[in-house]
Amino acid sequence: xxxxxxGVFGEPSKETPNLDQMASEGMLFLDFYTANPLCSxxxxxxxxxxxxxxxxxxxxxxxxxxxxxxxxxxxxxPDSELLLPELLKKAGYTNKIIGKWHLGHRPxxxxxxxxxxxxxxxxxxxFGPFDNRALPNIPVYRxxxxxxxxxxxxxxxxxxxxxxxxxxxxxxxxxxxxKQQASQQPFFLYWAIDATHAPVYASKHFLGxxxxxxxxxxxxxxxxxxxxxLKHLQKLGISENTFVFFTSDNGAALISAPKQGGSNGRFLxxxxxxxxxxxxxxAIAWWPGHIPAGGVSHQLGNVMDxxxxxxxxxxxxxxxDRQIDGIDxxxxxxxxxxxxxxxxxxxxxxxxxxxxxxxxxxxxTWSNSWEEYSKGVDFCPGQNVSGVTTHTQEEHTTxxxxxxxxxxxGEKYPLSFASxxxxxxxxxxxxxxxxxKATMVPGEPQLNVCDKAVMNWSPPGCEKLGKCxxxxxxxxxxxxxxx
Amino acid sequence: xxxxxxGVFGEPSKETPNLDQMASEGMLFLDFYTANPLCSxxxxxxxxxxxxxxxxxxxxxxxxxxxxxxxxxxxxxPDSELLLPELLKKAGYTNKIIGKWHLGHRPxxxxxxxxxxxxxxxxxxxFGPFDNRALPNIPVYRxxxxxxxxxxxxxxxxxxxxxxxxxxxxxxxxxxxxKQQASQQPFFLYWAIDATHAPVYASKHFLGxxxxxxxxxxxxxxxxxxxxxLKHLQKLGISENTFVFFTSDNGAALISAPKQGGSNGRFLxxxxxxxxxxxxxxAIAWWPGHIPAGGVSHQLGNVMDxxxxxxxxxxxxxxxDRQIDGIDxxxxxxxxxxxxxxxxxxxxxxxxxxxxxxxxxxxxTWSNSWEEYSKGVDFCPGQNVSGVTTHTQEEHTTxxxxxxxxxxxGEKYPLSFASxxxxxxxxxxxxxxxxxKATMVPGEPQLNVCDKAVMNWSPPGCEKLGKCxxxxxxxxxxxxxxx
Numbered sequence: 030x031x032x033x034x035x036g037v038f039g040e041p042s043k044e045t046p047n048l049d050q051m052a053s054e055g056m057l058f059l060d061f062y063t064a065n066p067l068c069s070x071x072x073x074x075x076x077x078x079x080x081x082x083x084x085x086x087x088x089x090x091x092x093x094x095x096x097x098x099x100x101x102x103x104x105x106x107p108d109s110e111l112l113l114p115e116l117l118k119k120a121g122y123t124n125k126i127i128g129k130w131h132l133g134h135r136p137x138x139x140x141x142x143x144x145x146x147x148x149x150x151x152x153x154x155x156f157g158p159f160d161n162r163a164l165p166n167i168p169v170y171r172x173x174x175x176x177x178x179x180x181x182x183x184x185x186x187x188x189x190x191x192x193x194x195x196x197x198x199x200x201x202x203x204x205x206x207x208k209q210q211a212s213q214q215p216f217f218l219y220w221a222i223d224a225t226h227a228p229v230y231a232s233k234h235f236l237g238x239x240x241x242x243x244x245x246x247x248x249x250x251x252x253x254x255x256x257x258x259l260k261h262l263q264k265l266g267i268s269e270n271t272f273v274f275f276t277s278d279n280g281a282a283l284i285s286a287p288k289q290g291g292s293n294g295r296f297l298x299x300x301x302x303x304x305x306x307x308x309x310x311x312a313i314a315w316w317p318g319h320i321p322a323g324g325v326s327h328q329l330g331n332v333m334d335x336x337x338x339x340x341x342x343x344x345x346x347x348x349x350d351r352q353i354d355g356i357d358x359x360x361x362x363x364x365x366x367x368x369x370x371x372x373x374x375x376x377x378x379x380x381x382x383x384x385x386x387x388x389x390x391x392x393x394t395w396s397n398s399w400e401e402y403s404k405g406v407d408f409c410p411g412q413n414v415s416g417v418t419t420h421t422q423e424e425h426t427t428x429x430x431x432x433x434x435x436x437x438x439g440e441k442y443p444l445s446f447a448s449x450x451x452x453x454x455x456x457x458x459x460x461x462x463x464x465x466k467a468t469m470v471p472g473e474p475q476l477n478v479c480d481k482a483v484m485n486w487s488p489p490g491c492e493k494l495g496k497c498x499x500x501x502x503x504x505x506x507x508x509x510x511x512x
Numbered sequence: 513x514x515x516x517x518x519g520v521f522g523e524p525s526k527e528t529p530n531l532d533q534m535a536s537e538g539m540l541f542l543d544f545y546t547a548n549p550l551c552s553x554x555x556x557x558x559x560x561x562x563x564x565x566x567x568x569x570x571x572x573x574x575x576x577x578x579x580x581x582x583x584x585x586x587x588x589x590p591d592s593e594l595l596l597p598e599l600l601k602k603a604g605y606t607n608k609i610i611g612k613w614h615l616g617h618r619p620x621x622x623x624x625x626x627x628x629x630x631x632x633x634x635x636x637x638x639f640g641p642f643d644n645r646a647l648p649n650i651p652v653y654r655x656x657x658x659x660x661x662x663x664x665x666x667x668x669x670x671x672x673x674x675x676x677x678x679x680x681x682x683x684x685x686x687x688x689x690x691k692q693q694a695s696q697q698p699f700f701l702y703w704a705i706d707a708t709h710a711p712v713y714a715s716k717h718f719l720g721x722x723x724x725x726x727x728x729x730x731x732x733x734x735x736x737x738x739x740x741x742l743k744h745l746q747k748l749g750i751s752e753n754t755f756v757f758f759t760s761d762n763g764a765a766l767i768s769a770p771k772q773g774g775s776n777g778r779f780l781x782x783x784x785x786x787x788x789x790x791x792x793x794x795a796i797a798w799w800p801g802h803i804p805a806g807g808v809s810h811q812l813g814n815v816m817d818x819x820x821x822x823x824x825x826x827x828x829x830x831x832x833d834r835q836i837d838g839i840d841x842x843x844x845x846x847x848x849x850x851x852x853x854x855x856x857x858x859x860x861x862x863x864x865x866x867x868x869x870x871x872x873x874x875x876x877t878w879s880n881s882w883e884e885y886s887k888g889v890d891f892c893p894g895q896n897v898s899g900v901t902t903h904t905q906e907e908h909t910t911x912x913x914x915x916x917x918x919x920x921x922g923e924k925y926p927l928s929f930a931s932x933x934x935x936x937x938x939x940x941x942x943x944x945x946x947x948x949k950a951t952m953v954p955g956e957p958q959l960n961v962c963d964k965a966v967m968n969w970s971p972p973g974c975e976k977l978g979k980c981x982x983x984x985x986x987x988x989x990x991x992x993x994x995x
Contacts, residue, residue: 033522039521039523041777041778041921043808059524240918245918287919287920292778327723411900412896433770438775441893
């Protein structure tokens with residue numbers, strides 16, 4: 030989902046009454062970011078509190094490339110990384126992930142080896158190979174074993190867009206919450222649904238109900254489900270004891286628009302880019318009785334903050350043996366404070382841009398290559414800002430492109446290099462960047478090697494279902510990341 | 513102001529708490545339009561309930577041109593037009609206009625000759641000639657006489673943007689409301705402020721307070737003023753007896769961005785164009801005790817509806833001797849009904865586009881000419897939709913460009929001409945257009961002739977102030993309208 034997909038963020042159809050109400054009962058974050066314009070690295074950052082370039086969720090196969098975890102990826106979340114659920118266990122939490130894991134699908138990367146106690150969902154994205162049996166369909170796991178595959182056992186009708194998955198994920202969430210409440214155990218639920226990722230889907234009840242088409246149907250079903258989860262917490266009497274945060278892992282994929290793509294509001298471009306449309310996210314914190322209702326925060330936030338904030342809520346300290354990028358948002362959430370901190374925008378191991386206060390400096394710009402663009406791959410449809418949305422990798426490291434996101438949230442008017450304002454702002458930003466780069470210790474890149482042999486041919490449990498497929502011979506190669 | 517300038521419509525700084533609260537206490541209109549992408553025709557439409565092509569506020573000097581009422585315009589609102597205040601008088605209303613009139617500045621066009629009982633403000637836009645005494649500065653009237661001129665007596669500091677005018681307009685409004693309440697007289701107040709029109713201004717208290725720069729300061733002052741007006745109505749105990757409507761006369765002028773231009777959210781282009789950014793407007797209806805709080809309406813609305821709706825509120829019928837384009841919105845406002853009606857998008861006397869339901873068909877597209885564009889006149893900065901934002905006038909009358917505004921509010925993806933959806937939608941739209949054109953009787957164009965001699969050289973009252981200027985010899989010419 031994108032920043033602009035919620036009614037409260039100005040979606041012209043205003044079809045998210047539950048999320049809008051969540052905002053009116055909680056706190057809306059207007060300046061909240063993901064750690065990467067792509068799914069896997071963003072999720073790895075959320076669960077580790079660290080930038081992908083530190084936790085290994087990046088590639089060095091080519092300069093400034095977005096990479097993720099398709100079925101043939103060899104890498105995944107390193108054992109050396111400490112994930113939020115691992116740490117929460119120390120405070121007695123039961124941890125469950127429902128939905129997309131995306132931090133590697135080989136046995137050593139299984140979420141229950143990284144702190145989760147329960148899992149219902151899939152290790153990869155539900156796109157491809159779409160029921161072409163020459164390659165394995167994505168498996169769906171319950172805990173340690175697969176219980177079926179997408180398309181075969183968990184249907185998505187690619188023609189109508191009908192699928193019941195969000196309802197299944199919702200029921201899993203409600204059941205888990207009920208169970209935890211009954212046993213009086215604290216819990217962490219990571220509800221990682223995927224209905225708004227192409228191929229977009231919705232259940233029958235929601236199909237055709239949105240002004241926005243199938244994508245809007247999916248948003249409406251998610252919105253409805255979130256309303257049900259919040260009401261469930263209230264009904265069980267634990268809403269004042271449960272911190273809930275809603276956000277997204279990257280900007281709306283405009284390449285899938287208008288039928289399967291969402292909205293980034295007035296921000297530039299979308300998923301895959303380091304413009305605001307690629308990384309500014311809808312974000313709402315909800316905790317009745319603690320967070321003042323109707324709050325609006327300009328705190329610069331990041332999905333990595335959920336790591337540190339959650340630890341703080343559980344009375345735990347973040348690990349001290351490594352650099353943690355996430356900050357504790359509680360002072361912002363509970364007391365409306367503003368904590369000074371930068372936001373970094375990466376592609377691979379290249380810092381493309383940085384935001385400090387209301388200024389954003391681009392050190393590199395790249396939408397995607399001419400070659401891809403000429404084939405119709407367009408992350409900025411209908412948008413063309415001269416010298417900004419570039420189809421060659423443009424280096425601006427000596428004289429960054431600078432935008433004032435208050436006056437110009439759409440990144441259309443770079444400040445004049447000769448202006449006093451430019452000089453003043455860059456002086457401040459340069460210090461932040463210098464410090465960031467000087468202390469940066471990149472992790473071992475996990476997204477460099479691909480091998481068809483590691484695909485989900487025979488996940489654990491496949492034999493019981495008669496769903497094991499024959500694994501081809503190993504043939505590891507550098508993954509190809511086009512943008 | 514533009515659709516996207518309000519927090520409630522997703523402005524990323526969310527700096528309009530009073531308008532946002534007005535929406536939460538009243539009804540937000542998401543699909544509300546102006547009658548023209550330019551000021552004067554839009555205001556003429558608002559006050560007559562008729563399209564500019566009927567009430568004469570258009571030009572035929574060249575094809576599909578935007579025209580308005582600069583100081584050298586010869587025309588104005590014809591006597592034959594019936595204005596809202598003229599009609600409201602029959603129901604005992606006292607009518608006041610505060611701010612910009614813009615329906616002609618020659619004596620016969622004076623607002624008090626067209627139904628208003630009081631006036632404080634200026635007949636034209638406050639831009640130009642900016643204190644260049646070779647041409648008259650815009651006068652400010654109190655009722656029948658000028659009491660000074662912009663820049664000379666009503667300062668706008670073009671360097672700092674400081675001006676006290678919104679505060680003066682606010683005080684005028686509060687005083688008028690108090691007076692009417694005291695005398696128990698029903699009233700119509702047309703509060704037509706101009707602080708967000710370039711040159712944008714704000715008073716000292718608001719200067720530098722917005723994340724958005726000077727434009728945001730102006731928006732904040734307007735927002736604050738509206739909050740004060742609503743509170744005043746409540747304090748006087750007449751809020752449940754007063755219908756308040758907030759809207760704008762055209763989309764944000766992106767040509768003035770980022771320093772003096774606002775936001776049209778995710779809509780395409782801005783003021784001067786017949787894309788959504790030029791004509792979709794922020795709109796809020798407020799009437800405590802009558803309008804259900806927190807309502808959201810998808811009713812297709814238009815500023816012309818304020819004419820018919822206001823008459824309805826006063827128990828009056830609209831004139832039956834002429835075509836009225838405005839509809840009575842009360843069923844939508846009070847009962848949440850949806851009334852089927854089209855929206856027409858005109859430039860001059862050319863119907864450029866029409867909206868029927870969620871479909872919008874463009875019969876002509878034109879951003880502006882190449883000649884202007886190459887000089888830096890850009891109504892769609894950073895936006896370029898191939899075949900849609902055209903710099904030549906493109907005719908699509910045989911095969912209109914069709915958009916689904918639910919899936920594609922940004923008008924980026926025209927539907928395929930060959931699709932069933934296109935065929936079905938165009939069948940319905942064609943009937944509407946045919947009927948509209950068959951019954952169209954254009955008024956006499958008022959915006960064709962310009963003459964320096966008619967400028968505000970010696971408005972009534974100038975002699976008392978020693979501010980009469982020497983009128984040059986009459987030299988009427990066709991006005992030049994470049995876009």
